[in-house]
Amino acid sequence: MLEFFFGYLSLVIIIFSLLVVLSKNAIHSVLYMLVMFFHVAGIYLLLQAEFLAAVQIIVYAGAILVLFLFAIMLLNLREELSAEQLTDGWPASLAVVAGLLLTLMLSLGGFTTTFNGSWSPEKIKEITFTKALGQALYTGYILPFEVASIILLVAIVGAIVLAKRRLN
Amino acid sequence: MPGRYLPTEYLPVAIFIAISIAFGLGALIMGSMVRLRRPYREKLMPYESGIDPVGEPRVRFSIRFYIIAMLFVVFDVEAIFMYPWAIVFDKIGLFALIEMIIFIVILLVGYVYALKKEAFRWE
Amino acid sequence: MIPLHWYLWLGSIVFCIGIFGFLAKRNIIIMFLSIELMLNGVNISLVALSHYMQDLRGEILVFFIIAVAAAEAAIGLAIVVSLFRNRTSPHVDEIRELKG
Numbered sequence: 001m002l003e004f005f006f007g008y009l010s011l012v013i014i015i016f017s018l019l020v021v022l023s024k025n026a027i028h029s030v031l032y033m034l035v036m037f038f039h040v041a042g043i044y045l046l047l048q049a050e051f052l053a054a055v056q057i058i059v060y061a062g063a064i065l066v067l068f069l070f071a072i073m074l075l076n077l078r079e080e081l082s083a084e085q086l087t088d089g090w091p092a093s094l095a096v097v098a099g100l101l102l103t104l105m106l107s108l109g110g111f112t113t114t115f116n117g118s119w120s121p122e123k124i125k126e127i128t129f130t131k132a133l134g135q136a137l138y139t140g141y142i143l144p145f146e147v148a149s150i151i152l153l154v155a156i157v158g159a160i161v162l163a164k165r166r167l168n
Numbered sequence: 169m170p171g172r173y174l175p176t177e178y179l180p181v182a183i184f185i186a187i188s189i190a191f192g193l194g195a196l197i198m199g200s201m202v203r204l205r206r207p208y209r210e211k212l213m214p215y216e217s218g219i220d221p222v223g224e225p226r227v228r229f230s231i232r233f234y235i236i237a238m239l240f241v242v243f244d245v246e247a248i249f250m251y252p253w254a255i256v257f258d259k260i261g262l263f264a265l266i267e268m269i270i271f272i273v274i275l276l277v278g279y280v281y282a283l284k285k286e287a288f289r290w291e
Numbered sequence: 292m293i294p295l296h297w298y299l300w301l302g303s304i305v306f307c308i309g310i311f312g313f314l315a316k317r318n319i320i321i322m323f324l325s326i327e328l329m330l331n332g333v334n335i336s337l338v339a340l341s342h343y344m345q346d347l348r349g350e351i352l353v354f355f356i357i358a359v360a361a362a363e364a365a366i367g368l369a370i371v372v373s374l375f376r377n378r379t380s381p382h383v384d385e386i387r388e389l390k391g
Contacts, residue, residue, distance in 0.1 A: 002174050006293050010301045017305050017328055021312035026320040026381065033324055040331050045175045047298070047342040049350050052357075055248055059357050063241040064327065064364045070237045071368040072320055073229045075375050086315045087384065093314035097307050104303035111296045117346030121173045133354070134252030136347045138264050144351075145267065148249070148358050149274040152242050155362035156278035159238045160287050162369035163231050170343045171293050234372060238365045245361045 005046060012039045024085055030068050037061045048121055051130040235287050246275055298339030306332030317382040319371055323364070330360050 016036040020029045037060045044053040087093075124132050137145065214220060249271065257264055282288065305328055312325030334353045341349025374386060 002172070002293055005174075006297065010297075013301065014304055014308075017308040020324055020328060021308055021316065021321065023321075026318055029321050029324055033327065036328075037331070040335065043298075043301070043335055044338055045178055046173070046293075047338045048173045048175070049338050049342070049353075050175070050178075051252065052338060052350060052353055055354065055357055059241075059245060059248060059361055060327070060331075063244045064361055067234075067237050067241055067364055067368055068320065068324065070229070070234050071372055074231060074234050074372050075320075075378075075381065083317075083380070083382070085317060087317055090315035093311060096314070097311040100310065101303065101307040104307070105300060108296050108299045108303065110294075111299060113295060113340070113344050115344045115346070117344055117348075119347050120345045121170055121342070125173075130252050131255050132347060133350060134256035135259065137351055137354070138253055138256060138260055138267060141351055142267055144355055145249070146270055146274070148355055149246075149271045151359055151362050152245060153274055153278040155365045156239065156242050156275075157281055158366045159369040160235065160282055160285050162366070162373050163235050163238070164285055164287070165373065169292075170345060171295065173342075231372065231376075234369070238369065241361050241365050245358045249358070 002046070005042070009039045009042045009046070012036070013043070026072050027069070030065055030072070033068075034061055034065055037065070048124055049129060051133055232290060239282060239287065242278070243275075246272075295339060295343045299336050302332045302334075302336035302339065304332070305329075305335065308332075317384055319375065319381050319383050322383065323367060323371065326367075327360065327364070330356060 013036055016032045016039070019032040020036065023029045023032065037056060041053040041056040041061075044050070044056060119132060250268070253264060253268055309325045309328030309330075309332060312328065313322050316322050316325065334356060337349040337353050337356075341347065341353075375381060378385070
C-alpha cells in the first residue's frame with residue numbers, strides 16, 4: 001500500500017516537473033508546478049511531516065505561485081511560441097545534467113543510515129508533528145528564527161524599492 | 169521504524185480529493201456525451217450585440233497588484249511561523265513570547281516602511 | 292517498507308530536472324520555476340533523511356528553506372519585472388545592459 005502511494009506520487013512529480021521545464025507557455029508551466037507541489041506535499045505526508053505538507057501548500061502553492069502568475073501578467077510578454085525555447089548550448093547542459101543524475105543515482109543506490117535520533121515515528125505520532133517541530137524550533141533554533149525575520153524584512157524593503165522605482 | 173509510516177488519519181482527505189476529481193471529470197464527460205455539438209460563427213460573437221473586442225486579450229496590469237501580492241507572501245510566511253509557536257506556547261512560556269515579540273517587531277519595521285512608502289495607497 | 296534511497300533518488304531526479312531547466316531554457320519565468328524545482332528536490336531529500344534518522348533537524352531546515360524561498364521569489368520576481376517591463380520577449384539572452 002505504501003509502495004503504491006509512493007509510486008503514484010513520485011511518478012506524477014517526475015512527469016509534471018518535466019512538463020514544467022518543457023512547456024512553451026509560462027502560464028502552463030506555473031499550473032503544472034501547482035500539481036507538482038501538491039504531490040510533493042503528499043510525499044511529506046508519507047514522511048510524517050504533515051505540518052510541512054500544509055506549509056508547502058500554503059506558501060508554495062498559495063503564495064509563491066500567485067506571485068509568479070502576477071509577474072507573468074505584469075510583464076505582458078507576447079508568447080513567441082514559434083521562437084526557440086532552448087539556448088544554443090542545450091545539448092551540453094543535457095550532457096552535464098545526465099552525468100550528474102547518473103552519478104547521484106549510482107552513489108545513492110542502497111544508501112542507508114544508522115544514525116538514530118530521539119524523535120522516532122512513534123514518539124512523533126504520540127505528540128503530533130507540529131508540536132514536536134515547534135518545541136525543537138523555539139528552543140534550539142532561536143537565532144535562525146530571528147534571522148529569518150530579517151530575511152523577510154529585506155524581502156519587503158527590496159521588493160518595494162524595486163517596484164516603486166518603476167511606479168514613479 | 170521509519171519508512172513504514174502510513175498516514176491513515178489522512179484517508180478521509182484522500183477520499184475527498186478522489187470524489188471531487190471524479191465529480192468534476194464525471195460532469196464534464198457526461199455532458200460531452202449527452203449534449204449536441206453544432207458550432208457556428210455566431211456563437212463566438214459578443215453576447216447581445218456587444219462591442220467587438222479591440223486589441224489584445226492580455227492587458228498590462230498595474231504594478232501595484234504585484235506590490236500587494238509580494239506583501240501578502242511575506243506576511244503569509246510570518247503567519248506560518250506563528251502557527252507552531254502558538255501550539256507550543258504553553259510549554260515554553262515567557263521565553264517564547266519574547267522571541268515572538270522580537271520577530272514581530274523586526275517585521276513591523278518592514279510594515280512601517282511599506283506604509284511610509286505608500287505601498288498600500290491606491291490612487 | 293520503503294528504503295531511504297528511493298526518496299533520495301526522487302529528490303535527485305527533481306533536482307536534475309531543475310538544473311536542466313535553468314541551464315537550457317531561455318524564458319526567464321521558467322528559469323525561475325526551475326530554481327523552485329531544485330529547492331523542492333532538496334527539500335524531499337532533507338525530509339526523507341530527517342525521517343529515517345529520526346531527527347527533526349532536516350525538517351526544521353526545510354521549514355526555513357520554504358521561508359527563504361518565499362523571500363527569494365518576491366525579490367527575484369521584482370527584479371525580473373523591472374528588467375523586462377519594457378520588453379516584449381521573456382528571453383534572457385536578449386538582456387545585454389546592466390541597467391533595467
